[in-house]
Amino acid sequence: MATTAQSKAEIIKQKSVKYNLQSWSKQGGLNPIAVEKAEGIYYWDYDGNRYSDMSAQLVNLNLGHGNKEIVEAIKEQADQYCYMGPSFAVESRADLAEMVIGLMPDNFGKVFFTNAGADANENAIKMARMFTGRKKVFSRYRSYHGSTFGAGNLTGEPRRYPLEPGIPGFVKFFDPYLYREQIQFESEQAAAAYYVAKLREQICYEGPDSIAAIVLETITGSNGVIIPPDGYLQGVRKICDEFGIMMICDEVMAGFGRTGKMFAFEHWDIKPDIVTFAKGVTCGYVQLGGVAVSKEIAAYFDDHFLSCGLTYSGHPLACAAGVACVRYYGEHNILENVNKVGKVLGEELEAMKAKHACVGDVRYIGLFAAIELVKDKASREPLVSYGGDPKGVMGKIVGMLKEKRFMTYSHENMVLVCPPLIITEEQIREELAKMDEVLGTVDKEML
Structure with a gap:
């Protein structure tokens, strides 16, 4: 006897509620x-x-x-082979890395692929610490960078609480949230100057020589699509240049066209040192993230051991989906x-x-x-x-x-x-x- 659509839906829901733990939810009473x-x-x-x-x-x-073009690309890769480890040269992996670097500013050199946004941020801060020899990492209170242990310590909002007391060396600061700000600034530029000055003051008190990176969602995402005032990101870039701090732009949510440019930092004409990405690179068809690094950082690891590794880094099926996605953005x-x-x-x-x-x-x-x-x-x-x-x-x-x-x-x-x-x-x-x-x-x- 054939299963009706209604009974099939009920079976799926019952199994889901019985066996799956659903993220960010009390488990009782779920009705997916x-x-x-x-x-x-x-x-x-x-x-x-x-x-x-x-x-x-x-x-x-x-x-x-x-999207049939993405699906077909995954099928073609699956027909060739589904998996090769990160140490092998894989066509889809090499092509996507070249394409991603081609989308970045001219100071960028290489990509380290990850499984998603959280581990992209994890590996980004590892690379910044290895490259600079410093330990502290600045990030903002109104931020979400993932819920794994390192990314969760980068995160500033309440989803970090289960990870506390957390890892030493993670320092928080406030981003410009002009709608909630008590100070009435005469212009965006004035607001940007104020917030940049406060950040610089905090950096001086933390010891600039101890700070490896400043990590920012270029545009704060789930915490309210908070768009930085003009001059703010440029000011952060100047601070990073002054003290030799790596500027890491988290483009996991804002990247790949979401804001009307391929990456959100392009709106302010800045060049980060490291860019993390995920989400829109494959549009969820297969999970993938990545860390794009400057030529200077890439060259450093020519002679220094890169202590980063993931079994599924640059999974061929994911990279094939990524190649199709990046092509689709341009061709359509x-x-x-x-x-x-x-x-x-x-x-x-x-x-x-x-x-x-x-x-x-x-x-x-x-x-x-x-x-x-x-x-x-x-x-x-x-x-x-x-x-x-x-x-x-x-x-x-x-x-x-x-x-x-x-x-x-x-x-x-x-x-x-x-x-x-x-x-x-x-x-x-x-x-x-x-x-x-x-x-x-x-x-x-x-x-």
Whole structure:
């Protein structure tokens, strides 16, 4: 007797809840969607309900579901062979490394591939410490760099707490968050100068000769799409040059077209020393991350032992997917679409900010956006307190969006809007109309 779609979905959900531990969740009462198929910006459950993927899963599915060019590249590699260790010369691995370096500034030389973003950041700080001979690493409070032990110590927000007391030598500082700042700056440049000066002062007190690296999400991601004021990243670059500190840009979320440029640091015309990436390099079709390093760092390891190694570093299937993705970005003018549709996204979000009492701020660049929800626009009091949401307010809002098949996630008092980069103007307007309706309900029932 054939299994019906409904019973199959129930079997899948029951097994999932019984045997899988789901990340970032209390395990009791979970009710995951059993997904039957996916294509473009949509996926469907076994009852035929269509959901719009407005967070590109975990802000990684840049080219959407079911991209046949990526799938075919994986199949071709699988037909040749599925795996060769990192010490072998593999065509897809060599091609992708060349392509990645070709996308980087002219001071970059080589790539070390990893499995994802967290271990990219782990290996980046290892390389910076080996290269400089120093131990301390600076990162920001409003940051997320991964949840493994090293990346979790880089992380500044509450997801680092289970790792504490943590590793000595990890130092935190605040990034420019002008919406929440008590000081009213006369310009972005003035704000940037203030934050850069405070960072430099802290570095002097920590001992510049002890600091290996400053690690920054070029644009703070899940913690609110916080876009640095003009002059800030340039100022950090100058500090790094002054003291011989490595500037590491975490482009795991912002990289590969998300912001309208291939990498977010390009908006400020800076050249980092190290860039970490993942997510959009393969769009989740096979997991892959990487650490791109300057020519100077690459040359250092010609004569010094590189104490980094992963069994699946530069997995051939992942690299084949990466080659297909990077080609697709260029051949299908994805950056052009991001900038065109991103303009519509920005206009719609600004209209919501003007219309809704619950919207304190909207921040967006390309197709990377967050809506910050507040109890009161004048006081800017967050809709939920920092570090917790005991009444589950944000969960209810995400749930209301889910009822309209608008799928995304929230963090603190922010709702993320980060759809696949292939989304059309028509699709973005259709989906944001759902957001508009939900925000109207928040105005009436939650303030």
